[in-house]
Amino acid sequence: MNIESLKDTLKRELPEWLRQDADFRAYVLDLTRQQSADRAQTEDRFDRLLAELRRDREDQNRKWEEQNRKWDENNRKWDKQDHRWEEQNRKWDEQNRKSDAMLAEMREEFLRVHAELKAQNDKHERSIGALGARWGMQSEQAFRDALAGILEKNFDVQVLNVNEFDDQGTVFGRPEQVELDVIIKNGLLILCELKSSIDKAGMYIFERKARFYEQLHQRTANRLIVISPMIDPRARKVAEKLGIETYGDSIYVERL
Template identity: 35%
Template sequence: EILRRLDRHEAQLVKLREDMNRLREDMNRLREDMNRGFKRYDEELVRLREDMNKLREDMNKGFRRYDEELARLREDMNEGFQLLRRHIDALGARWGLLAEESFRAGMVGVVERYFGGRVERWTHYDEEGFVFGFPSLVEVDMVISDEEHILVEIKSSVSRADVYEFWKVGQLYERIRGVKPRLAIVSPFVREEAKKLAKELGIDVYTSL
């Protein structure tokens, strides 16, 4: 009886050992399968990272090409604007002279009626360069009314530099003629800084007559 029991226990132990071995084998296969799965995952992750890096490189190359093309376009536009500006400046210089003379011619009659005298052109060659700093011909419109000498600057627009230049002309006139003239600027557009300087120098400014 004891031997039968021992044999039965032995058989159970053998079966248990076999079950343990099978379980171990199953665990090993599962581990191998998991390792292969992780390996595939790692490989896929590496490929994905490589693809992302390649995409980043392609995008960077694309952005560089875009930046270069944009820079070339900006240069072309700047060159075009500079060329257009030169043409406009050249045209403006030619048209400005004509427009200035046309404006002056149109305003002469108005000035004569306003100041009550005939507009004449006073010219003097400034040998010592008193007005401009170098010898030059000085010209200015003049009205003599009731023995008052009025120098009139008729311009379509007046800047601060124009005001100072006109004031120097008035000083030159006083030195040459011995008469202190009244100074008047007639213009539809006088810059604010020009108005301020004219007031400081005692020059009358008329933006409408």
């Protein structure tokens, strides 16, 4: 009998032998146990494999958790950095606003000072012009026009120079031409005297001019104003008594 025939016989007869012969069955089981693990060993090996897989998974989870923690920490750092950048940008914006406001304030102050200096310079020029007019180096009309121009510029009015003939001699004691500056605004009548200088007698003459104009036109003036850089102290007392406002320059006149 060759090997192949023996194998075929064993395959055919072995199941029956194992069922019938207990000793033979035990022998075969003992023989095969040496070549393969029994159930307990198999279950133990399987448990170890599961435990190893579980440890691997837990280790992998720990690694993921650690990585997530690092990511979260990095995100917090980036958020903190973003917050710092936002705070810095806010400070820069605030500083820029303060700088812009300061520059605007400085510009306004510069313009104000420039305007004051120009007004003061113009006032000085008018004062010099008043001296010139008084001593004949400049015409009284030119000085009067300068004062009238300031009034028109500051108060958006028109100063009218009127000439009326006083045939009764009310102002000068004999018939004479009477010259007067008149401002009419929003129903108000303002009579002005614009001169390089005025003394006590000149103040009385202005008051008589005003009353002559009121009588001639049947209308009472709301204000009487004298503007002159050189007003005699005695003339000021007369003005106070007669209710005449006096100003050293057109820029000082109260709102019309």
